[in-house]
Amino acid sequence: xxEKIQRQIFNILEKxxxxxxxxxxxxxxxxxxxxxxxxxxILITTREEEAIGIAAGISMxxxxxxxxxxxxxxxxxxxxxxxxxxxxxxxxxLLIGWRGFLKDDAPEHEKIGEIQPExxxxxxxxxxxxxxxNFKNVCDWAMVKLKKKKTIGLIxxxxxxx
Amino acid sequence: xxxxEAVRLIAKEIGNQPIISANGFMSRxxxxxxxxxxxxxxxxxxxxxxSIGLGVALKNPRKKIYVFDGDGNILMNLGSLVTIGSLKPxxxxxxxxxxxxxxxxxxxxxxxxxxxxxxxxxVAKFKTYKITKxxxxxxxxxxxxxxxGPICILVKIEESSIRSIRVDISPPNIKSRFMKSLK
Numbered sequence: 001x002x003e004k005i006q007r008q009i010f011n012i013l014e015k016x017x018x019x020x021x022x023x024x025x026x027x028x029x030x031x032x033x034x035x036x037x038x039x040x041x042i043l044i045t046t047r048e049e050e051a052i053g054i055a056a057g058i059s060m061x062x063x064x065x066x067x068x069x070x071x072x073x074x075x076x077x078x079x080x081x082x083x084x085x086x087x088x089x090x091x092x093x094l095l096i097g098w099r100g101f102l103k104d105d106a107p108e109h110e111k112i113g114e115i116q117p118e119x120x121x122x123x124x125x126x127x128x129x130x131x132x133x134n135f136k137n138v139c140d141w142a143m144v145k146l147k148k149k150k151t152i153g154l155i156x157x158x159x160x161x162x
Numbered sequence: 163x164x165x166x167e168a169v170r171l172i173a174k175e176i177g178n179q180p181i182i183s184a185n186g187f188m189s190r191x192x193x194x195x196x197x198x199x200x201x202x203x204x205x206x207x208x209x210x211x212x213s214i215g216l217g218v219a220l221k222n223p224r225k226k227i228y229v230f231d232g233d234g235n236i237l238m239n240l241g242s243l244v245t246i247g248s249l250k251p252x253x254x255x256x257x258x259x260x261x262x263x264x265x266x267x268x269x270x271x272x273x274x275x276x277x278x279x280x281x282x283x284x285v286a287k288f289k290t291y292k293i294t295k296x297x298x299x300x301x302x303x304x305x306x307x308x309x310x311g312p313i314c315i316l317v318k319i320e321e322s323s324i325r326s327i328r329v330d331i332s333p334p335n336i337k338s339r340f341m342k343s344l345k
Contacts, residue, residue, distance in 0.1 A: 046241025053210035057217020060341050083206030088333040
């Protein structure tokens with residue numbers, strides 16, 4: 001996803017009421033994170049579970065949060081999603097990079113990239129792939145779900161190699 | 163001093179203020195001895211009490227937020243101390259009940275008798291205190307009332323076979339009550 005749209009997505013979500021952006025960086029969404037860093041709205045944590053825990057505390061204080069992570073971090077977070085977010089019904093947006101989407105990505109991303117769509121489905125996380133064409137509608141969809149107290153996933157494909 | 167006794171005495175000092183308590187026997191002891199709506203009892207997601215507490219503390223600067231953690235629990239999320247120490251929330255009080263074992267799973271050892279948790283907290287810029295006897299509780303709690311956090315209190319406890327009842331409130335209900343108490 002290009003730089004301009006990544007920055008735009010950050011600004012749309014912020015304008016719509018997401019006040020906290022917490023997580024572990026992913027180069028797939030580095031411009032999104034950079035936009036937040038410029039505005040001093042980003043909290044970088046040591047692990048993804050930690051980010052979800054902080055977002056849970058914020059959500060229970062009636063503020064909206066987004067947690068960003070790589071898909072490796074999504075794999076780290078499975079137990080936190082089942083035994084905290086789902087169990088207590090705590091709403092937040094999970095923005096998850098999709099490495100391994102391209103077949104020739106680095107080897108450590110291949111397996112998780114392959115099973116990611118199914119993993120998201122099995123864990124019962126409602127999600128949409130966000131891209132350069134649909135991003136405005138998907139942001140609207142995410143905010144509607146959040147208002148209904150749902151946790152949802154936004155997936156960004158890794159469509160380049162470095 | 164055993165955990166149940168320490169939890170009872172410390173929660174009494176804290177009164178009506180919010181407590182986020184770790185999963186396992188920690189939450190069960192708190193539930194049996196000092197049940198109140200501003201207790202967030204964790205069931206599962208081990209290691210995250212301090213992270214949830216941090217989120218609550220950041221958004222409720224006028225309230226003091228207490229975290230009841232265990233040695234095994236914080237050892238699963240040591241990075242949390244780095245994040246908290248960097249943000250320095252003044253209203254964050256982290257109480258670690260240290261019995262040197264994973265008591266909830268059968269008493270397997272943690273390494274907190276080799277590596278001192280209070281020194282890790284100190285490096286992470288927490289103000290640290292240590293409680294080894296129940297007579298110290300009142301004194302330390304009256305002292306920290308006037309101090310800014312983040313504060314870490316390590317409470318040395320002994321293993322025990324006393325078991326508290328399970329938390330029988332549904333997790334969504336634990337959350338709703340807790341949220342209402344913050345308002």
